[in-house]
Amino acid sequence: MVRSWPLAMLGAVSMVCIFQYFHVCSAVQLDLSRIVASHGIDIGRYANPSGYNYKTYYFKQRVDHFNFNNDDMYSQRYLVSDEFWNPISGPIFLYAGNEGDITWFCNNTGFMWDIAPEFKAMLVFAEHRFYGESLPYGNQSKDPGHIGYLTSEQALADFATLVVHIKASIPGAQNTPVIAFGGSYGGMLAAWLRMKYPNIVAGALAASAPVWQFPGLVDCGGAMKIVTQDFTRADPECTKTIRKSWDALTKMKNTVADRKWLTDTFQLCNPLKTAADVDMMSQWLADTWFDLAMVDYPYPASFLEPLPAWPIKEVCSHMPNSSLDDKDLLGNIAKGVSVYYNYTGQASCLNSSQSAVAALGADMWNFQYCTEMVLPVCSDGVHDMFPPAPWDFDSFAKQCEKTYGVTPRDRKSVV
Helix, strand or coil: CCCCCCCCCCCCEEEEEECCCCCCCCCEEECHHHHHHHCCCCHHHCCCHHHCCCEEEEEEEECCCCCCCCCCEEEEEEEEECCCCCCCCCCEEEEECCCCCHHHHHHCCHHHHHHHHHHCCEEEEECCCCECCECCCHHHCCCCCCHHHCCHHHHHHHHHHHHHHHHHHCCCCCCCCEEEEEECHHHHHHHHHHHHCCCCCCEEEEECCCCCCCCCCCCCCHHHHHHHHHHHHHCHHHHHHHHHHHHHHHHCCCCHHHHHHHHHHCCECCCCCCHHHHHHHHHHHHHHHHHHHHCCCCCCECCCCCECCCHHHHHHCCCCCCCCCHHHHHHHHHHHHHHHHHCCCCCCCECCCCCHHHHHCHHHHHHHHCCCCCCCCCECCCCCCCCCECCCHHHHHHHHHHHHCCCCCCCHHHC
């Protein structure tokens, strides 16, 4: 199984700002609650994204921007809101779409919507090729002969070409400065867009953008440490409970009775029939804690799952005591994980074979992870709350070759 960890760590938002027109800043760590308070942002607006007004457009893009022998074209979807735009002085705020349907990101990027009236900005949300409706070859886009056009370089060229089209086709936009925005992988794209096309993009704000998360550049355990810090801030006992849960699960995976107890306690849709099923469940739990750190917003949101404000605090409220015996401890883990997957109470069971990020386009992102976006992630169980899992590039490469028939180029994005 190829596991590509999601990128954004929103418990403590990392922001890389690359600006020319408005201001200049270096890489900093910002506390999200402080950002909300200092800007006087009404966080209630984020919880109801249906009020955002935008129009949907499609633009004919080249499938291959770098090959004169390929004239194939595809329709790239993009969303535009000009209700706040002043053509005389207002900029264009461009969201560099990442690994998913662009409407998801449009409806959950409240920061851009909040500052658009202040800056009198036009908002443009550009969908990333091979995601959402922007499929170069329709249902055959995943075919081996087509999926190779899914690269960050091609996506950046899409965004740059789209900006040129918008500025040429909308009256008053010809000399308008463009500021790129993005989060996670989209943040990487926003930063790279400013660097690669400085004549087209005047600045970029890259939130939670792991531009250094490539082999040999940073500690592969950094992401897991940040996730652990998020849970520890909510309650140190919560972190200790999760750390102890892995051994508890291991002890209970070898008998039919214990596996049935786990199935019933966690209200799983599919029974745990083998020890390997329990191992997969452990991976599912690890993925869940990681994903929670991505969506630990200070307001109710439904980006991956319907969740309350500060969902990690809500999850940890069910794990107040790490000294319990194995079954009581795992019972609290089950209550905590239910907050993520069943906060509304509408789910009759939990599907441990599917993560919440699957709907974002995980299959295509896994292909990117197996080609150019090799982002090492590891854990040691000491400095983080996850089971020990060293980064093993050779094993990772074999999984990619088996799943997609490709060999990762682990140095591609750093040269």
